[in-house]
Each structure stands twice: as C-alpha cells, then as structure tokens.
Amino acid sequence: MFQPIIVVVGNGMVGYKFCEKLLAKSSHFNIIVFGEESRIAYDRVHLSEYFNGKTASDLSLSTESWYADNGIKLHLNDPVQEINRVEKIIHSLKGFTVKYDYLVLATGSSAFVPDIPGVEKEGVFVYRTIDDLDLIKNYAVNARVGAVMGGGLLGLEAAKALIDLGIEETHVIEFAPRLMPRQIDSVGSGMLLSKLKSLGLNIHLNKNTAAFVGEHKIEALKFNDDTSLPIDMMVISAGIRPRDELAKLAGLHTGTRGGIIVNEKMQTSDECIFAIGECALYESMIYGLVAPGYEMADVVASYLSGNEKGFYGYDMSTKLKLIGVDVASFGDAFIAEPDCRTIVFENTHKGVYKRINISNDGKYLLGGILIGDADAYNMLLQTVNNKIALPPSPEDLILGSRGGEVNEGAGVMSLPDDALICSCEAVSKSAICSAVNDGACSVDDIKKCTKAGTGCGGCIPLVKDLVVGIMKANGQYVKNVICEHFEYSRQELFDLVKINKVKNYDLVLDHFGKGDGCEVCKPAVASILSSLWNDVIVKQDTIQDSNDRYLANIQKGGTYSVVPRIPGGEITPDKLIVIGQVAKKYGLYTKITGGQRIDMFGAHVNDLPEIWEELIDAGFESGHAYGKALRTVKSCVGSTWCRFGLHDSVSFAIEIEERYKGIRAPHKIKGGVSGCIRECAEAQSKDFGIIATEKGWNLYVCGNGGSKPQHAQLLAADVDNETCIKYIDRFLMFYIKTADPLTRTATWLNKMEGGMSYLKNVVINDSLGIAEKLDEEMQQLVDTYHCEWKEVVENPALRKRFAHFVNAPEEKDPSVKFEAMREQVKAKW
C-alpha cells in the first residue's frame, strides 16, 4: 500500500504535537522527523521550572521509545540544511537525503538578538532552550549582578529565573516606557512595576542599550543617555525571530519581518510544504504561544487525513506564570472608549489593577487586564470566548460582590458544552464531562485521559471546578434531600404536597417518606404545610420547632419571649403603655429590638396565654418572632417628618408588613423601606428593601445582615406602589416554593444558576410562565391570615398546652431563676 512520506523539520513542541495528532487520525503515513536539538521534544512553556528542580526528562513531552513504537524515524542533533522542492528531497547536516511527499516545517523561532556592539561577549545569553539554561546556570555561579534585556512576558520570566538562581541583584532593561507592552496598558504596567520592585527586581524603563562593555566577558551595559550599569551577566529577551532561514533558502514566501507565509490550511507557497508553530506567518501575524501552534498542527494533521479544517486566528490571552505576581490579559485588552465601555478597579495599596472592556450595549465582555489578582482570569476568558451575556452589574465580575461559596462550581457549570476549557490541548467542557462520567474524579485523572491542563496549565483551576461541579451534579454528592426520612429536596416535596393536597404531617410521611420523622423534616414539612394551606400552626404543634410550638422564642433558662407586631415600627402612646403594664405585671425584661419593636423576655410558659390575652385586648397581634416568617418591615420616618423624604416610607412599610405578616417561609424574612437615598432604614441589608426615588421606588432583594452580610441587589427601579408589591409577591412566593429549608434569600440567590438576572426574568418578565400562579398563591396566603395567638387565647384546649407540668398545670418551672440587672431581670442558670 502506498504510504505517503511526511518529513517534519523541527522536533519542538508543535512538531511533536503534529506527530501525535497525525497518528491519532491515521496510520497511513510514514513519518520522519529531523530535530536540531539533541533532546526529544520538551515542554518549553515550563522551561523556567528547570531552575526550580525539574530535570530535562521531567520536561520531556514523550520518550524515545514512543517514536520507535509508533514507527516514526527520529533524527536528533541533525538539522535539515536544504530543501530541493523540485525533486522533493531534503538534505540534513549529517548527510541524510530523504524524499518527501509532504514537508512540515515546525522550526519555531529563536530569540531575537539586537545588533548591539559587544553582543558576542562571554556572559551574554538567550533564553530559549534547555542548553541555553544549562549555560546560564553554570555562568551564574560566579555572577553577582545580572540583567535581562526586555520587559515583556519572557523577559520577566527570565528575570525571575535569575533571582531563583541566586543572582543577588537583578535588573530589567526595557526600551519602551512600560512593561509587557503587548499585553497590558500603562496603568497596569505601573501597578506591575511596583509589585516587581517589591520582589527585588530593579526595573529601568525607557532605556536604550548602546553597547555591551567588557574585555572578553561582559562587564557593564552602556546606555544611550550615557549612563551605564555594571553587570556580570546578561540575558537577552528582546522578542522572537521566526526560524524561516531554511524556507527562505528554498524560495518559499516569507514575511518582510520574518515568518513563513501560510494560508488557512497552513500551506506555504508550495502546496506540499506546510509551516506550523512559531515559524508560521498567518495574516501577517506570528502566534508566539503554544495553543495556537497546537491548533495549526491539528489543521495540517486533519488536512492530510482528509478532513479539511482551517486556521482563522487564535485567542492570544495570556497569564504570566512564576513571577509571583498575577498578571493576565485576555480578549481585546486594549480596546478603549468610545468603542466600548471600560470598568477599572484599582487598589494601589494591595497592588491590584483590574480592567474590563464591555460592549457598548453592556451585553458582552470584550477583554481585559488583571494585575495583582488574576483569580477571575479563567472565568472571564470563558465569558469572552463563549459570548456569555453579562450580568446587569458587570463590575461584579472584577469586584466579586457576591459571597464566599457562591462561585464554587456554579459559574463553570453554566458554560456551554463546547466551551474550550483547555486551549493548549483543545479540550472542551463536554470532553471533560464525559471523562468524569467515565470515572475520572480528579484533575490528575483528567490530565491523563484528556490532556487538559498539560499545556500551559492555566486552565487547571477551571478543570478542578468543573470536576467538582460535574461530580456534584452526578449525585456523587447527592441532591439536597431533606433528611433520612424523605428522599426529596424541599422544592420537590413542596410540589408533591401541593399536588396531592396533603394537609398533615403524618400523611406526608406515609405518602412520601419513611420512618417516624425527626427534628429536621418535621419543621420543614410544617413550613411547607403552612406556606401552602396557611392553617393554624398549633393544630399540629408537635411538628413545630419549640418556638413555633409555643408561639414564642425559647430563651436561656427555658423561658420564652413575647414580641407583639408593631408594623413599620409605628406605635401609639397607648399601646406603649400597655406593653409597659404587661411587662411589669409578669416580671418581663424589655428591650427595643433591631427590627423596631419591643421584645419582652423571661415569660413562663404558663403565663404566655394570659400575657397575650392582655396584649390582644389592647389591639396587638402576634409578631411571629418565633417563626420562619416575616419579621419586621423597618422604616425610616420618611416624608411625613423628614425634610429629605421623597415619599411616605412609614405608610408603605406598614402596608407591606400587614400584607405579608404571618406568612411562613423557608427562613425568616425581613424588609425595610427608606424615604430617600440616605437609607436610614438600612433597607439594602434586608430580604427585600425599598428605597424612594424621585419617580417611585427602587426594589432591592436578597440582602442579608447576620454573620455573612450581603447587600441586596436591585430588582426593579422607579416602580409605583402597586408594581412594587406585585414584584415582592412574586419574589417571596418563588422563594417560598423553591428554597431549601433554613435558607435565607441571600444564600438562595447565591446558589441560583443565573443569579440575579435569572430572578429578574422570572419576577419581571415571567420567563417561567408562573407569574400569574405566584400572584394567586400569594393572594391566598394574604387572605387567610390569622393571628395565631388570638386562636390560642380563644381556645381552651389549645391554652391547656401552655403548662410546664401536665400533672401540676398551675405550677411554674421551679428551675427557672432570675437575678436583678439594671432595674430589670435576667435569666440565671
């Protein structure tokens, strides 16, 4: 059978990858490789790790036997010297003459060495191959001061390497006015500069080297401005030069500034000769990164095995490794206003600079720069590459306004299946998903079976998040079942109870659960039942948490607190007097709460019904402080008294508190209404917060005080009273139906895929088509409100439960003791 002969010139990263890809696609070829270096292909990207303990064989991309096993004839240490295109023959240095059907040039590039007098002196090096590094290493032993010419990506990496080698004083000489001019803007450069200085690098910008001074070996640098710098050694990293000399000699078209010109199939001006990697010039551009080189290798391998595809440019996003400072640039880093909107975050103290460029319509991320903190790099890059729609406040992308656990997995999982996770090895999200589904369960496993993360390694954090995310989704960490008695999440159980119209706990357990229940599922079901049927809670008192069972909060020492509702924090003097009288009569400690009402502490369980009877007679209602329910709607005094007030915040707060009082939810709910932007009611720390604007109200949701504070986020702006209430109705009902037990709205939102924009869509745009139902369900809850304490006070059988001893109902718990404090009492125990 005819086996076309493929000769590969160059056994660097891309040449090797080409062989690997071609073998994977077809076995019909006879492959012969010529390499100039004496080693088999190695990982140049991680070259610097050679100074951090990695050996040459650690860096090796494969083994000699790999070539033999795959029938590849490998000639090392034997550069190709000449191509005879007419006869399709190459000649090597060692004298081999080989006929080819196709020739693949993967000759890479060499360090660009500027033509400066004295450049040939001893002690001047380039930074490209393992051999270069060996030379540098040996020379560094006797050197104290080192310099790197070039403040680009590679130059900074080389400078760090010199520090690692123990050079006492390291200088970076940059001709341009800033560092990494190809990747970052000047503000970013400034930030990087100060960071690098603190790492011990001496950086000289705007310095033009005129000569390398010294007898035989280098002794100093002389600059154009007549200054000079004494040094012992010098590493040149002033850019790369494509190795096109062989191609030029053979008469192939090359670029004026170097590079073998190719078309989208990587064909040179001779259709049997291809060029890939750093030597190839596609549309006037050299791609000096490994990922595009691999893609070029794939294009040629595909073409030769009969599947045409093209190369159409490549993402040049990069993250600097090793240097000890995070630096990344991605997408279109330099596009500026008016072609886009730019958001910049700067913290000079911490040395953090972040810039993102956003399309003018605010929908897409175009690119950006990260310095000092590049944790977000992978996700941002994915956001650019997959054209993921941005959240309404894109600054969150770099400020990270959302709480801690939030991003864990969720963001990665929302990427499309074909999102390119590892660009070096072209591994997509779906490839990683199927690897996990086939049993891979760590980054190392993924590296082995997909090669993702084996290139530049920048994608490893993303791969890790993905692995965790998929495993979770697969139930290796099973869904949030309520407890051992119910194999359902709260939301699932909610729907089951609703559809089957089950109205008490035992039936729910019989139908959907097993065993005898416990302290976890009982209150969870109780909350579902009351959210659905709004029935009197004390009718099924034993499935309630103690607080709900006694309609009061149990306190230290076993007494209870009494909290009447004071809507919006507004109270008449008469009612204040009643509270005072009741507290005095029953020996209760009183305190104003953070929610603008009055708590009375230290009530014996036996006294509760009488206390409430007196309060209810005076027109009070239960404050539901004991329940997972609406607590208070805090308000500022608003336009009625405050000279800044835009609207009557108190009236609105009262209306809202009256509307949602008594409604049971997965957790407590708090609200707030402020009469103007000064926000005296702290509405943005509430589950829902309303702030008056010139045109109406701004509605914020999912805020949280507590141990993990979180600001509420804007749900709707400038809405009228009616609309505001409608949105709160839907928001609360959606929360009640879908949140896990004991989950506050903030956490609920944080775990919600799509976050705030998703919630907005559901509430405002009715994206799930359930708005009408939510409205109805909420209205039904509002219509069936009842004061739980009134129910108890009027029902002798229920009252009877409020005894400490069944066999001595009049007697109080003798273990309850108080002691005096500031003219009141406190529990002693």
Added chain:
Amino acid sequence: MGTTTTVDIEWVLACYTDDVPENGGACVKHGDEQIALYNFSRRGEWYATQNLCPHKQQMVLSRGMIGSTGDDCTPKVACPFHKKAFSLISGACLTGEDYQIKTYPVKVTDGKVYIGIV
C-alpha cells in the same frame, strides 16, 4: 421500655393519655424531679426520660421533637435548644457526644399513664 427489675418499680400516676399531645411530650413533676413523658402515638408507644438536657442543663427535653433514626428506627428526642438527640430507649446521645440521660418505663392502663420509678 422493658426492664427486668419489675419488683423494685414504683408506678406513679403521671396524667391521662390525652394530656400529652400526640407525637409530642409533656413534663411531669415527681417530687423535685422533672420527667419528660412522650406520647409516640405514631408507633403506639410511650417513653419517659429526664427533662434536663445534659448539654447546657436546660429543663426542656419534653418540649423537643421526637422521631426515629437509622434502619432500626430507634425512637429519639431532639433538644429544642441545640438539637442534641437522645435515644428514648437507652438514653444514649445519638449526636456523637458522651451524654447519657435517664430513661423510665411507662405503662398505660384505662387511659391513665404511669411512670415507673426505680
């Protein structure tokens, strides 16, 4: 419930069956002692334990929620304060700590509930 030392047990009348809520508890006074009595009606069983939660010395176990755990459905009560759970049979702590609470036998005749004091 079962115990072999029937001879030494003094059966004390605690209350009537309908004094204790179904699937819930109530506290019984016996001299200076407080005993938590549970009406596990779902299983048709009665249990009694000390009322004092050993965790923070709170007199509250009778107000805790009862339920079961494990494949053998061990009956348990969970303290309303910090949700430490105890076996209603052995009194052992089921939430991993070294607590032990006292349990008492219970018998029901003619709608009256008796607690056995050893």
